[in-house]
Amino acid sequence: MSGEVEVKYRVVDLDGLLAALERQDVMLSPPIRQEDQAYAPIGWADGQSRIGVTFARLRVQDGTCVFTTKTPVDNVLACLEYETVIADREQMHHALLALGYRATVQVAKTRRTARAAEYGLCVDQVDGVGAFLEVEAMTAATDDMAGVQAELAAWVSTLGAPVERVGATYDQLVAPARLPAAEMASVSTI
Template identity: 65%
Template sequence: MSGEIEVKYRVLDPAELARVLARRGIELSPPTRQDDQAYAPSTWRAGEPRTGVTFARLRTQDGRCTFTTKTPVDNALACREFETVVNDRDQMHHAILAMGYRPTVRVAKQRRTARVDDYVLCLDEVDGAGTFLEVEAVVAGTDGMGRTQAQLARWVASLGAPLERTSATYDQLVQEPATAGQQAR
């Protein structure tokens, strides 16, 4: 079991953020397109607490599909996570439905990444939501997630970039209910 801890920020001035990262010697990868379909248990409704609830996601990137589950531990951005590659997105979509999940939102974005020490930086241009910076850490367990989030937030603050912190996930920010025609398989 692993935990993924992140902090997320709306980028208020992308050009200034690029200058700040360049001054720090942080070089982002070329952009890649991610197409995510999020799923929630059929009994869970938007606005209800997320802590302790397992959510699922199918992501296609560079022709490869991954299935991920995330269970928020301390908050929506500090999760127990499991992930694996799947060969057939359509079959996995139907398996997720059979397990009692329903599609919630589709999130598409351009992502550029960089590694800084033990952190991964993700600069995301999210369709319909804007530009965001995520800083992530992956840990072996789920103890101390709040402390790790505080460390990440201090590191981001040290950048001095024009950013606005958010505790929302991308599916909350996009807020577009999936319909039968939008469901990614």
């Protein structure tokens, strides 16, 4: 078992962020394309707490499918995580449906990655919602994930980069962006 703890930021000025990372000698990888399908338990509905609920994802990258489960501990960006390569994406999709999951939202993005000290960094261009910076750490201890997030946020603040912190996952950000304006108005009043 491992814990994945991250902080996520909307990038206000991508060139400004890239310059800030360069000043820290952070070298980003070439871009890769990721296509994700998110899954939620059938009994869970948008708007309910995610804490303690296990969600799943099938990600295709460079022809490889990776199956991931995430169970939020402190918040949606501090999770217990399990991950493995899957030989047959379609069979795993049907297995998830048989296990009582439903497909929720698809997230497509172009990602560049890097390491900075013990942190993993991702600079993502997410289709439909823009550019984001994620900084993450893996931990075996899950009792102070919020404390680890504070450390990650402190590191990001040293960059002096033009970013705004968000406390949502990509599936939470993408789903509303795909709603028609009339439906979006009714969601915001609930």
